Amino acid sequence: AVLESCHPIAAPAREALATHIDAQRAAHGPGVWTAPEARLRRSHQEAVRALARLGDARALPSLLAALDGDVDAWRAIQVAGHLPQAADQLVPRLCDHLRRIDLSQQWTEMSANAILAALAALGDPAAVPALVDTLGTAVRHEHHGVTQAALKALAAFGPAATGALDTIRSLTTATDAHVRPAAVAALWAVGGDLAEVMPLLLGLLDDRITFLISDAADLLGEMGPPASVALPRLRRLLTHDYEWVRVPCAAALWEIGGQAEAPAVLDTLLQAWAKNPATANHVVACLDRMGPLAAPALPLLREQLALPRRGGRFQSIDHDEELQRVSRALIARLDPPGQSAANPRTA
Template identity: 50%
Template structure:
């Protein structure tokens, strides 16, 4: 159990309070409760100048032997700090994970690098070859990182469309985030509307809306509602798309209001108070959303 002092430090850091900084630095320098300090460090981006060197040194010596080693937590903390000065350390970590065939850890490094956007341009030489990786998870993470760093749909759309057959949910979502520039993927996404799994159908439908807009509402909305009906674990994803649809989602309002009237919300294996509250918020957002169509970020 952590000492009370460390619990206070962690709580202050979670609030972004710089009074936590001395305690975090002490923990990182001494190794006492350092795991807790790593988790909390990302909440103080204003102190990146002092935290980043300590975290990158630890990352250089981290355990890459398993996806649950210390490297993943350190990379996450560096990503939350948001300082592009961490990019070179992350590239080294990515290379180490690939060399040790730790695909999950390498994928985590790619996700963090992607979060830096164009600031991670120095990582392109390490990222680009991994778009042809044998491991589907690693390949998807590389394609996604490349898009966030370069923002070039000419490369991203065919790469993500090719990944639909290995991970239809994530690939569909990724294509949807590109938006109208991913129009070339629409024929493949339409094929998924008849897929056997509700998750696949709803993710494909949401992506079609995000790419083609309100003109596809008559196609997209029935698929979303049938998916929600057949598998209530899709509820959050469906509701998020309904918010983006704006007034085109009006035919779904009776189903949304019915959800609010239930004493136990949808969600299947996602049951829990936090999930339930999030679902309620999503339902209310759909009902009170402004008249203009939603957009996806």
């Protein structure tokens, strides 16, 4: 269980996990995932989940057994997305489970959303028809949480999901604040019509709900220079009183405006990071894209890496590992070994 929860740093245990799983199968048969003895069953399931999160296909037989037998299938669904190399076997089974969920019941949201996330991660277009059906059903039952998740999943497939465009388009004016930005993002990913999407994004930037602004800024940043009409609004939002608005808007400014926006972007990012360490992953990701223009951030990058524990988003292991990896790579690019000695001002 600990190895599973620590999966970003669990790679050294890969062979031990695989050996443990093989030994259990040899001793108790291929159905050990559903073993009647609780401790044995849990031991096997945790080992399989930990191995699956490492992307190791040796976890697959037990995951397939769980999905086929529908015993603790939810535990297999949660890790299925880590095995894209087995999408041809996992996707049909996941789609079957998705179709059997009764979306007229609100309590089914967690189950449906876990499958939708797994299908998006696996990336097999064979899942699109089931996703389209799920979106339609969720809309009919006003199941907003599943509607949002289905929109995000369809966005991952881009133009392959054109069959859902009419439904996606109708949801861009939804009353639910979480559904609306997800629909706009899906409309761009699937339809790719800048003229259609831009007025919707500018409207989100003008909203008073902060996560709508940040969602819009994230998407504008993905669009890059073609979204230049949003630059004036993004510049104004750098003075917003919430750092989770300022950071995505600053990142979008860089992606759209480039070098001309660098001074304001860098100042905004570093101030937000100092005020709220939870923004670190977003800030460092943007600094990495800025390259040499991020050089003034070197002292703060080194200071963060020297801490025994960083802030980072949700203080999770995976976010911290990513934060360290990007920060070290950025420092190496900005200040290669030997440069500090040659130029004391960079030390």
